Amino acid sequence: MKPRDRFLSALAGKNLDYPPVWLMRQAGRYLPEYRALKENYSFLQMVQSPELAAEVTLQPIQRYAFDAAIIFSDILVIPEAMGLPYDFPSGGGIRMERAIQSAADIAALSPDAVTDRLRYVFDALQIVRKELNNETALIGFSGAPWTLAAYMLEGGSSRDFAKAKALFYTEPKLYHQLLEKITAAVIAYLEEQIKAGADAVQLFDSWAGILSYRSYYEMSGQYLRQIVKAIKGKAPVIVFAKGAHQWLELLISADADALGFDWSLPISAFRDKAPAAMAVQGNLDPAILLSNPETIRAEIKAILKSMENKAGWIFNLGHGILPATPLDNVSVLLQTIRKE
Amino acid sequence: MKPRDRFLSALAGKNLDYPPVWLMRQAGRYLPEYRALKENYSFLQMVQSPELAAEVTLQPIQRYAFDAAIIFSDILVIPEAMGLPYDFPSGGGIRMERAIQSAADIAALSPDAVTDRLRYVFDALQIVRKELNNETALIGFSGAPWTLAAYMLEGGSSRDFAKAKALFYTEPKLYHQLLEKITAAVIAYLEEQIKAGADAVQLFDSWAGILSYRSYYEMSGQYLRQIVKAIKGKAPVIVFAKGAHQWLELLISADADALGFDWSLPISAFRDKAPAAMAVQGNLDPAILLSNPETIRAEIKAILKSMENKAGWIFNLGHGILPATPLDNVSVLLQTIRKE
Numbered sequence: 092m093k094p095r096d097r098f099l100s101a102l103a104g105k106n107l108d109y110p111p112v113w114l115m116r117q118a119g120r121y122l123p124e125y126r127a128l129k130e131n132y133s134f135l136q137m138v139q140s141p142e143l144a145a146e147v148t149l150q151p152i153q154r155y156a157f158d159a160a161i162i163f164s165d166i167l168v169i170p171e172a173m174g175l176p177y178d179f180p181s182g183g184g185i186r187m188e189r190a191i192q193s194a195a196d197i198a199a200l201s202p203d204a205v206t207d208r209l210r211y212v213f214d215a216l217q218i219v220r221k222e223l224n225n226e227t228a229l230i231g232f233s234g235a236p237w238t239l240a241a242y243m244l245e246g247g248s249s250r251d252f253a254k255a256k257a258l259f260y261t262e263p264k265l266y267h268q269l270l271e272k273i274t275a276a277v278i279a280y281l282e283e284q285i286k287a288g289a290d291a292v293q294l295f296d297s298w299a300g301i302l303s304y305r306s307y308y309e310m311s312g313q314y315l316r317q318i319v320k321a322i323k324g325k326a327p328v329i330v331f332a333k334g335a336h337q338w339l340e341l342l343i344s345a346d347a348d349a350l351g352f353d354w355s356l357p358i359s360a361f362r363d364k365a366p367a368a369m370a371v372q373g374n375l376d377p378a379i380l381l382s383n384p385e386t387i388r389a390e391i392k393a394i395l396k397s398m399e400n401k402a403g404w405i406f407n408l409g410h411g412i413l414p415a416t417p418l419d420n421v422s423v424l425l426q427t428i429r430k431e
Numbered sequence: 432m433k434p435r436d437r438f439l440s441a442l443a444g445k446n447l448d449y450p451p452v453w454l455m456r457q458a459g460r461y462l463p464e465y466r467a468l469k470e471n472y473s474f475l476q477m478v479q480s481p482e483l484a485a486e487v488t489l490q491p492i493q494r495y496a497f498d499a500a501i502i503f504s505d506i507l508v509i510p511e512a513m514g515l516p517y518d519f520p521s522g523g524g525i526r527m528e529r530a531i532q533s534a535a536d537i538a539a540l541s542p543d544a545v546t547d548r549l550r551y552v553f554d555a556l557q558i559v560r561k562e563l564n565n566e567t568a569l570i571g572f573s574g575a576p577w578t579l580a581a582y583m584l585e586g587g588s589s590r591d592f593a594k595a596k597a598l599f600y601t602e603p604k605l606y607h608q609l610l611e612k613i614t615a616a617v618i619a620y621l622e623e624q625i626k627a628g629a630d631a632v633q634l635f636d637s638w639a640g641i642l643s644y645r646s647y648y649e650m651s652g653q654y655l656r657q658i659v660k661a662i663k664g665k666a667p668v669i670v671f672a673k674g675a676h677q678w679l680e681l682l683i684s685a686d687a688d689a690l691g692f693d694w695s696l697p698i699s700a701f702r703d704k705a706p707a708a709m710a711v712q713g714n715l716d717p718a719i720l721l722s723n724p725e726t727i728r729a730e731i732k733a734i735l736k737s738m739e740n741k742a743g744w745i746f747n748l749g750h751g752i753l754p755a756t757p758l759d760n761v762s763v764l765l766q767t768i769r770k771e
Contacts, residue, residue, distance in 0.1 A: 182522040253718040253753050260722035260730075300674070303694035303716045303749075305733070334640070337677040337695050354643040355677050376643045378593040382600035390600075393645070409643075413593050 094158035098228035102327045102370050106402035111158035112428050116411030117151040118163045124150050138165050141214035148219045159228035162216055166234030166295055169276050170243050172208035173200045190246030197269045202276035206283050213287035220288030231289030235296035236273040237311035274314045278321045285326045293329040300334020308341050315345040353409035359397035370403035377408045380416045384423045391427040434498035438568035442667045442710050446742035451498035452768050456751030457491040458503045464490050478505050481554035488559050499568035506574030509616055510583050512548035513540045530586030537609045542616035546623050553627035560628030571629030573620055575636035576613040577651035614654045618661045625666045633669040640674020648681050655685040693749035699737035710743035717748045720756045724763045731767040
């Protein structure tokens with residue numbers, strides 16, 4: 092079975108001898124070949140150059156033959172394309188040129204620019220698609236509307252995104268105007284990624300977990316649902332709402348083709364509760380990959396055992412692979428899953 | 432009914448006409464009288480001077496007549512007393528003088544020093560106890576063992592505390608040696624706080640939520656349980672395990688007198704699932720206090736309605752009050768809860 096077919100079969104809800112596997116941030120700092128490139132180019136240079144982005148995307152496939160590649164990019168390319176440039180100050184975190192503060196700021200954002208200005212992402216996808224042939228699956232992605240809005244309203248990183256949340260409570264009309272604009276941009280962006288060769292797309296709702304049960308659907312979930320509806324039939328959509336798995340029923344209501352999970356609860360519990368047609372993705376704690384082969388094997392085998400005979404499962408970490416991960420530990424992960 | 436009696440009655444599982452209320456970080460930056468003091472003293476100076484700590488502790492009681500005061504201090508006083516000084520670098524976060532890296536480092540930590548070196552906390556408690564008379568309850572607190580270990584193993588703040596988690600997977604014996612030592616220190620520290628006048632104590636497990644379902648009890652929960660067992664009969668213990676409410680059954684197993692909750696699920700759902708003898712505390716999202724009186728009233732009334740006729744409830748925020756909170760909004764909160 093080709094890696095791409097394995098990935099798409101799991102996403103379609105099939106029961107397989109072993110799950111397909113890819114790792115969030117698999118193209119990244121734990122790879123020496125990535126660090127070598129990074130000595131010559133900044134992160135944003137690599138994101139914005141189709142050739143470099145394609146090269147970085149392919150690095151983990153060449154080394155490990157994961158079942159899917161995910162395009163090397165950043166969730167903040169959408170705010171950037173809409174008119175909010177950002178950088179990474181030396182103290183850490185993300186800093187945007189300015190924050191969205193008024194109705195005029197929102198009116199000035201142009202969602203239509205996204206498909207033009209992010210041509211470099213689509214070009215990178217086309218290069219990767221060609222290189223992968225139809226052997227390995229290719230995943231496109233976008234930040235989820237709430238997560239993008241959170242950065243845009245704070246003007247960068249924040250511990251609690253309280254200012255962003257406060258706008259929803261204080262000026263809900265303004266909040267929804269912004270979210271509608273971002274949602275339109277995300278839909279256009281994902282459609283172009285699919286045209287450029289993405290087999291599936293993932294929505295990263297990295298800050299879903301700081302919302303409240305009462306506000307989540309209105310602030311985030313309804314927009315995920317709109318995106319899924321617009322993309323339905325074009326490519327499967329995976330929703331990864333970090334830290335928000337306590338309201339599984341609200342996540343399910345977005346009607347995505349698959350839900351990604353962190354390690355907060357056993358993936359078998361999620362599998363049992365999600366509808367059969369909805370695939371699940373996850374959920375090893377990336378910190379475990381810092382340990383040793385015995386521990387890694389034991390932890391993965393426990394997950395495999397809990398998922399025995401359960402259909403529609405893509406193996407992944409519960410969050411991005413850590414830069415300090417030893418290369419051999421990734422091999423151990425793959426060998427254990429593939430029963431090699 | 433005196434505020435102190437209202438607080439202790441709720442903690443003992445009584446059903447009241449309205450819940451007692453205090454707010455995490457109620458002594459802090461949203462208060463102009465706190466900011467005025469802060470112009471003359473550093474945070475650590477205020478923590479380490481009994482007179483200043485007592486003054487800061489009393490500020491929100493004088494202004495708002497909360498039902499309980501919580502001693503102004505910091506969770507990291509325990510690592511500091513054990514030999515790991517820390518500061519707050521200008522870039523943000525916490526930096527310790529060094530990280531715990533070996534068995535020798537752990538052996539060098541002295542849990543016995545805690546009761547001597549933290550005399551300033553006990554002195555502050557005695558001053559506050561006297562000032563409050565028996566009118567208002569007084570809460571002591573400590574960081575939970577896992578949360579303290581996380582800082583000690585990383586040598587300060589971290590996004591994911593992956594190094595701290597990796598020790599558990601790589602050298603579990605060493606991990607548990609460290610946790611046992613911290614647990615002994617926490618027990619001794621809480622006992623002294625109770626002797627100095629604390630009516631109840633709260634354990635802050637701020638980083639519980641980044642653990643996995645599989646590791647939580649072993650890494651954190653079992654130590655909370657040990658502490659609760661040692662303190663039982665001396666004063667009620669409240670456990671606040673931030674972001675870990677998806678494994679409520681594991682939190683319940685620590686057998687605390689009360690569980691504090693963030694806003695991730697409705698407090699009424701927690702109330703219904705927790706044993707009747709276990710009080711619940713929470714759970715308004717502090718971001719709501721940045722909005723306006725109408726919104727604050729509506730959100731609090733929704734919580735009050737959901738908790739109608741439910742016993743054993745202390746009103747609180749789901750996390751610390753935000754520095755940008757307008758003073759009048761806190762008055763609105765109190766008036767709404769107290770039906771004034």
